[in-house]
Amino acid sequence: MPTNKKLLILAGDGIGPEVMTQVKRVLDWFAKNQALKFDVEDDLVGGCAIDKHGMPLTDETMAKAMKADAVLLGAVGGPKWDNLPFEIKPERGLLRLRKDMELFANLRPAIVFDALAEASSLKTELVAGLDIVIVRELTGGVYFGSPRGIETLPNGERRGINTQVYTTSEIVRVARVAFELARKRGRKVCSVEKANVMESGVLWREEVTKLHKAEYSDVELSHMYADNCAMQLVRQPKQFDVIVTDNLFGDLLSDCAAMLTGSLGMLPSASLGAPDANGRRKALYEPVHGTAPDIAGKDLANPLACLLSLAMMFRYSFDLGSSADLLEQAAKNVVAAGFRTGDIMAAGCTKVSTTRMGDEILKELDRLAK
Structure with missing residues (x-):
């Protein structure tokens, strides 16, 4: 330099x-x-x-x-x-x-060193050679959305409020990071949300699909609900290459993927x-x-x-x-x-x-x- x-x-x-x-x-x-x-x-x-x-x-x-x-x-x-x-x-x-x-954009690799494949809680053949990256949106979603807080209702009950909210630009910029990363890897992106029950998930799926069609048709795109993704990570983790998802689901799924490697002490991250x-x-x-x-x-x-x-x-x-x-x-x-x-x-x-x-x-x- x-x-x-x-x-x-x-x-x-x-x-x-x-x-x-x-x-x-x-x-x-x-x-x-x-x-x-x-x-x-x-x-x-x-x-x-x-x-x-x-x-x-x-x-x-x-x-x-x-x-x-x-x-x-x-x-x-x-x-x-x-x-x-x-x-x-x-x-x-x-x-x-x-x-x-x-x-x-939070990049969380989950890579299993050959020498540590037996340290995973999963069977060795399921994790040997594992090399996936989770791209988690980091500055939007339910962790930062408003309104938020704890309030007391007229009947004396307390209510906690957090709001899941995303805009087109927030979705597109993190999806673009995932697609660009996949181009340098296995050319596969799995976009994860809960479009079956959440409007923010519907928007997420629509915007990722639109970006893929316009700019990244050379990369294979699939969609998966977050609960299924959690299950698939412990069932067949090597099916994934790059996973892109929102702040909340990314928080959960990246820790799940982390333990596939056997120890949190082995895993780095980048926030860009x-x-x-x-x-x-x-x-x-x-x-x-x-x-x-x-x-x-x-x-x-x-x-x-x-x-x-x-x-x-x-x-x-x-x-x-x-x-x-x-x-x-x-x-x-x-x-x-x-x-x-x-x-x-x-x-x-x-x-x-x-x-x-x-x-x-x-x-x-x-x-x-x-």
């Missing part, structure tokens, strides 16, 4: 700082060995930001995120902050990042905005796993999901496909060699710490780069 790109690291809470430490070690390796240098700045989000600033994300941190070429996030939340008012819970910081940066006039997208990358407060601070966490999120950053924000491939291959090789953190431990393997896993990744990068 001709000039250093700005990278904002928000390690967050729980195991976030531990796994992000390994990311920084790998960034240093790429700086020294491939001249990929980033201007890295650290800041706070989530519970740690509440402890210091009284809010999960300050305006100053939000401004830094808006100016960054990419944001890497660890994890937010934990039991320490469970009893706070809803509007200042740690997760509100993450939601603000997604909303203010207009990160409307629309390209600007220069082709630059705002982007946030984060592992799928949570803060895991039970093991936080004990050097036990699996850093691979965060490292694979870094690989997604190389690929989607900086068009560094070869660097992404290198890091992903290093992760596959280390796992195949039998080095495992506790979440993916198996008989005959070597149980390692967070730091040791980082050590092995760096050794493998050295070997692959020769």
Whole structure:
């Protein structure tokens, strides 16, 4: 890269700082060995930001995120902050990042490493070689729709209200991401909604179909109801290539797909905005796993999901496909060699710490780069 790109690291809470430490070690390796240098700045989000600033994300941190070429996030939340008012819970910081940066497309790969196929709760033959991506609409739908809230009715009952709402433009832009991604993969998109009972689902299906006919007829398009999709993911997951769906269903289905791989500690994600006039997208990358407060601070966490999120950053924000491939291959090789953190431990393997896993990744990068 001709000039250093700005990278904002928000390690967050729980195991976030531990796994992000390994990311920084790998960034240093790429700086020294491939001249990929980033201007890295650290800041706070989530519970740690509440402890210091009284809010999960300050305006100053939000401004830094808006100016960054990419944001890497660890994890937010934990039991320490469970009893706070809803509007200042740690997760509100993450939601603000997604909303203010207009990160409307969440990419959640579910890839089963050959060496980990037996770790899945499904039969090995159902998941061996699995490689699917769920594209989840991230800034609309029931999580952000209005009216919303809790009200007291005249009879004294309380009623909670959330509104599922989508516009044509919101549907089309996330569907376009899915179709473009499928063109680089297996050329299959499955669009998921509940058009049988929800008007928003009817609109979703109609707009995706219209876009497909106009611009992406070279990609195979199918439609599926969300409940059936959940069942099919555990029945025959390899039938899918790219799944595109709304915010609520994407939240549920991506976690379902995640566990097909055997561990949340192995799964990265990318949240992307629309390209600007220069082709630059705002982007946030984060592992799928949570803060895991039970093991936080004990050097036990699996850093691979965060490292694979870094690989997604190389690929989607900086068009560094070869660097992404290198890091992903290093992760596959280390796992195949039998080095495992506790979440993916198996008989005959070597149980390692967070730091040791980082050590092995760096050794493998050295070997692959020769």
